Amino acid sequence: MNRQHVKSDSQPTLLAIDTATEAGSVCLFRHGQYYCSDWLGADKHVESVLSHIKDILKDSHTKIEEVSAIVFSQGPGSFTGLRAGCGITQGLAFSLDVPVIAVPTLLMLAEQVNTPTVLALLDARMGQVYGALYKKTVIDWQEIIPTGLYQPDQLPELPNEEICLVGSGADGYADQLRLVSGKPIPVILPNKIPHAKWLIKIGLRKWHRGEVLPSHDALPIYIRDKVALTTAERQPK
Numbered sequence: 088m089n090r091q092h093v094k095s096d097s098q099p100t101l102l103a104i105d106t107a108t109e110a111g112s113v114c115l116f117r118h119g120q121y122y123c124s125d126w127l128g129a130d131k132h133v134e135s136v137l138s139h140i141k142d143i144l145k146d147s148h149t150k151i152e153e154v155s156a157i158v159f160s161q162g163p164g165s166f167t168g169l170r171a172g173c174g175i176t177q178g179l180a181f182s183l184d185v186p187v188i189a190v191p192t193l194l195m196l197a198e199q200v201n202t203p204t205v206l207a208l209l210d211a212r213m214g215q216v217y218g219a220l221y222k223k224t225v226i227d228w229q230e231i232i233p234t235g236l237y238q239p240d241q242l243p244e245l246p247n248e249e250i251c252l253v254g255s256g257a258d259g260y261a262d263q264l265r266l267v268s269g270k271p272i273p274v275i276l277p278n279k280i281p282h283a284k285w286l287i288k289i290g291l292r293k294w295h296r297g298e299v300l301p302s303h304d305a306l307p308i309y310i311r312d313k314v315a316l317t318t319a320e321r322q323p324k
Contacts, residue, residue, distance in 0.1 A: 099155035099294050102140065102179075103286035106132040106172035107164030107192040108209070108255070114283035115143045115154075116291070122147040123284050132171040151183065156299055158188040158290035160195065160281060162308035163209065163217040163234060169307035180302035187305045188290045188298065195285040196254045197221040197228055200276060204231075204248055208256025208264075209281075211236055216256030217310055218242060227292055236310045239263040253279040 101116040111132050112125035124139040144151060159176040162169045180187045196207035202223075209217040216239055220232035232243050239260035251274045252264060258277050293299070 099291075100149065100153050101156055101158055101188075101287055101290050101294065102154045103158040103283035103290060104136060104140075104172050104176055105160040105192075105195070105281050105283040105286055106136065106168040107160040107162060107281055108168060109165070110280050110282070111135055111139075111168070111172075112281075112283040113139045113143060114287050115140075115147050115149060116287045117147050117149055117153075120147070121284055121287065123282070125282065129165055129168050132168055133175075136171070136175050151179075154183060154185060156180075156186045156188055156290070156294060157183075157305075158190060158283075158286045158293075159305055160192045160283075160286060161189040161306070162192055163211070163236075163310040164192050164281075166309065169309070173305050173307045176305040177302050180305060185302075186299035187302055188293050189300060189305070190286050190289045190293070191219070191234060191308070192281050193217060193219040193234055193254070194221065194228060194230075194289060195281040196279055198285045198289055199279050200251050200253055202249070202251040202274070204246070204250045206232075206242075206245065206250050206252045206257075208239075208252060208254040208260075210255040210259045211311065214238070216260060218256065220245065220250070227289075234308070234310060249274070251276060255280065 103114045105112050109129045114123040122143040126135045157176050157180045193207035197205040205221050211217045218237050219234040221228040240263045253276045257275050
């Protein structure tokens, strides 16, 4: 197996898998059409992904061998959910000999908003949020504040401009976020959750720029693990 991908203006057939949160979803993009299916329950991700992929392949009259690449949510998010999604992505991409496209979970939230500056927040439990600040450019989203684990009332200093907040972290900690870094936050858009359809939209742009990875690089980002490791490393020996 030695299929290689180069940048192309043609429309690929993309399969997207999102299991980063309790709400799981898959989506197929083929001939300009989206075929999506979703479910609820983190404990159902492993058993649900393949069955829902089978459903959307049937609905779209597509053979799995026609998939050009697999787009996946790389995190942050649920440990078990990310492991399931990345494991299935790796296995499918390897067996099909196709590349993968990694998309940060928080970027899916920003993609849903028609404002130039977005603070995407995902509830990380334990009174914390995963957060990242994105700014829209002519090419794509630019990450201004990198993805990290934060206390809702202790976010990094934000730019002095109108910022829209989205995600379960914004929904769950709205009161603490009304005043962030001493600046009022005028817009909190509720009920925005990650979904595989947004993976496709971002994945298409990455595909055309040639931003693809080999199957074995379908790896999750565990922000909380990274923070814990950093703390441990700082302890005196």
